[in-house]
């Protein structure tokens with residue numbers, strides 16, 4: 001299949017484009033804003049551009065941020081005349097993180113009037129990939145499935161690990177039904193409908209040159225996520241490490257932290273002449289920008305060690 005991917009990252013700093021290994025897919029990144037609020041114009045422009053291509057795509061995949069409300073994105077396909085004619089909203093597929101979903105469905109820190117996007121994303125799904133099944137036991141899996149069904153009885157739930165799924169179960173499935181959505185949300189096509197996000201969830205991006213000391217980075221991120229991982233929902237980054245020509249990567253989801261590098265097939269190595277830039281992003285609640293920047297700088301190989309400060 002030829003699939004165009006439109007990727008909307010929440011962070012101020014895009015990381016995912018730096019991790020694409022094969023260029024068979026074309027990735028269009030949309031940063032600096034939430035796909036469901038400020039960047040709908042961009043989304044429409046990118047879709048129009050794609051439709052002008054000579055070689056047609058079998059599918060267009062729009063990956064919203066984990067914090068987007070799916071309704072306004074879906075609405076795009078019904079309010080723009082050309083899009084209405086030329087593309088069909090096939091399905092809204094929601095990927096659920098089995099290890100963390102319950103704390104987000106039960107989030108008690110969302111301000112009055114703001115939406116719980118986790119609930120919205122489950123409610124709006126035509127299909128749910130219940131992912132990271134390897135991180136929970138059978139009993140937890142049953143509890144989670146019951147919660148998902150209570151929010152959305154109609155969506156098929158497919159259990160996955162590393163989102164491995166037969167593409168035919170998620171693409172070209174004709175699962176989205178406007179009538180069903182309108183029955184549940186009569187103002188779905190109302191372009192002026194308001195939605196508001198929790199304002200305490202923000203992102204901090206760091207983009208800086210310099211070689212890092214891996215031991216310091218490991219200690220920093222390990223401690224940070226252990227202590228603040230409830231509030232730091234997502235963290236990720238591309239790192240330049242002293243003495244290595246490989247691109248190093250970290251992926252954090254709450255307290256879980258993974259390191260990888262292009263040496264073991266994660267992303268691609270630095271190209272000759274490519275500017276070696278560390279790019280990190282933290283998404284979460286009540287983030288302290290200055291403290292994150294200072295602790296990042298303390299990991300530079302040339303920085304004085306913490307004990308010497």
Ligand SMILES: Nc1nc2c(ncn2[C@@H]2O[C@H](COP(=O)(O)OP(=O)(O)OP(=O)(O)O)[C@@H](O)[C@H]2O)c(=O)[nH]1
Pocket residue numbers: 016066131132133134135160161162163234251252253258
């Ligand atoms: N154990 C386990 N880890 C997983 C699974 N799926 C993804 N991960 C890990 O979770 C981390 C985040 O993975 P992504 O797939 O980038 O997550 P995402 O939700 O798409 O994140 P965004 O970049 O915010 O869109 C990585 O470290 C993955 O290796 C899974 O099924 N099991």
